[in-house]
Amino acid sequence: MENVIELSSSTHNAGRLTLHPNLARSFGLKRQTKKRIRFGSKAVQATIYLSKHLPQNKASLSTDILDKLSLPQHCSLEITNRGDEILIGPFIGLLVGDEQDSIDNQLNNLLDYLFHYREIRGAIMAFSLENVDKVNLTMQGYLFNPKTKKWEQGIFPYPSSIFVMSTSVSSDWADHFQAIIGNSFFNHSRLNKWDAHKRLASSIGIKNYLPDAMLHGKPKDFYWFLKKFSTVDVKSIKMEDRSPIKVILKDKNNMLISNPNTNEIKNYSFYSRGQAYSVFDKYFHAGDYMIQESIDVPGYQNIEFRVLIVKDKWGKWQAKGIFTREKDSENLSKFISPIVKLEKEHLKDLLQRGDVYISMVYQEIIYIAIEAVEALEDSDSNLANAAVDMVIGEIGDIWISNVNHCHPSHEIALVAGYPEVYYEILKTNMLYARKLAGF
Structure with missing residues (x-):
């Protein structure tokens, strides 16, 4: 009650x-x-x-x-x-980052999480690690005032639940908060992208949906991996929601490196393995990147999409939306194509199958995405917010290209024109925080 x-x-x-x-x-x-x-x-x-x-x-x-x-x-x-x-509560903390600047830059954006405050209620405080007093178990932060719709600065005890909104928190800080409030310190994971891949690869139900991958170490291993697949995606192992760098082996003496994050595309010619190794060393530091077989192969029709997954207030994972880029034959760049909801009609056009089959595939996509996120949880983490990037090919093959389990942005729903989905996701995040806070 x-x-x-x-x-x-x-x-x-x-x-x-x-x-x-x-x-x-x-x-x-x-x-x-x-x-x-x-x-x-x-x-x-x-x-x-x-x-x-x-x-x-x-x-x-x-x-x-x-x-x-x-x-x-x-x-x-x-x-x-x-x-x-x-x-008395609920008292919910929003851990925005390490330093005060991280709060100053985010306070206005955090108001989106309180759009449905009437359903969430309680004391909602945004804070950074810089202003936490470990000795007295207090923190200086900004408390939301529902009457003025503004944030007010003050010093408060630790909240009953803490929603981690930064991409990383050190093990020392995570251990500290977990010792005080246990599993109510949530949406934090100690896994980087390579660790996450290994965890997924060890899952019986998920491993067959993963492309081949390796941790970048020696340039010669990169070379032979590229020779095997001809097109690979290179990702930083840090938990950043960034597009991978694509490396394409055009022929035995030429390769192309495309970085969508900087809009840089460069062609390189090489006449020995040593020259190829030098290019790899220039772009990619050993141990900082993982190399993955590219699913987006020229000539093979597919649809790339993102599944937005959040925990409801009972701790059960729910798919809240699936989004893709509208394919346009006149527009060759997928990065400037409009973002739309993935509808069953998109799958029907690709797979050329009937309604019943398409409905089964749609449900299978959701099931795989949820199972992938569940595989990343363990006794040491309590995730709540994830995005699963997936690909389906023209013969119905389904692949997981990436799982972002460290608080990905769900603004893709806004961009696609579905603000109700966006605000519903944020409300669901906060209702789970409320439940962990004891209400």
Whole structure:
């Protein structure tokens, strides 16, 4: 049951929380008692009083408890009973990055996550690691004020759940937060792209959907991999949502390197392996890149698409949208083609099959994408937000080209003209954070 309260302060008695008997009874309290009041990581002992003179939706807290807990009175808070504690919240933290600058650049964008605040409710705070006090378990951050729709700076205890929004958090910080709030520190993974590939390759249900790949080490290994596949994608192993660099072996003495991130395309001629090795060394540092068989092979018809996957409030993965680029025979560059929803008609045009078969393929795509993300989770991580890049070929072969499990942007839904999908995804993220916070 949801118990939204209006919080007021009282200067008459110290160490007291006063509730209407009906409100107290809704979460199992029938008489005056002593309990700990918790807001985030901070808890204080209090006496619970029941008073019929108080409106049912109001709670009165003595000022000493309000100050100790740093409770914000302008937020839409709820109250519930858990064991020997009364929780006030939900208190959700948004970890934006390492430094203060990361918050300053993101505060306006974070308002998108609170578009459905009426359903999320609670205290929502954005913070960076730079302003965390490990000793006192407090942090300086920006708390959302639902009345003014603005962020207000302050110092607060650790939140009950922390939604990691940066692409990486050091093991030391992750261990620290997990020791305090456990699995409620979520959407963080210690896997880089190569680690993720190895994890997927070890999954019985997923490995057959993966193209061949190797970690870049020696130039001669790169050379023989390129000779075998003629077209390869080279990716940084860092968790960045960037397009891979394509290397194409045009013939035995010529190759092309195309970097869509810089719009750079260069042709190289080589007349010995050593010359080819020099080109590889120029572009790719050993150990920093993985090399993957390219699925996008000239002459073979396919559709590339992205599946957006998030956890619902119960922790179950859900596909929220599938997007691709509209193919246009007059437009040779896929990078400037419009982004659209992947419809069953797209698959029907490619595969030339009937409705029943196409529906089965569509569902199989979703199943594979969800299973891939599930394969990346373990006892040490609690993911919540992912994007799976996939390809389907003209004979119905399905491939996973990349799994971005470190908070990918879902603005692709906005670009495609589906703002309702975009805001639904962000709301779902926050409802999961709310659940982890105890509400």
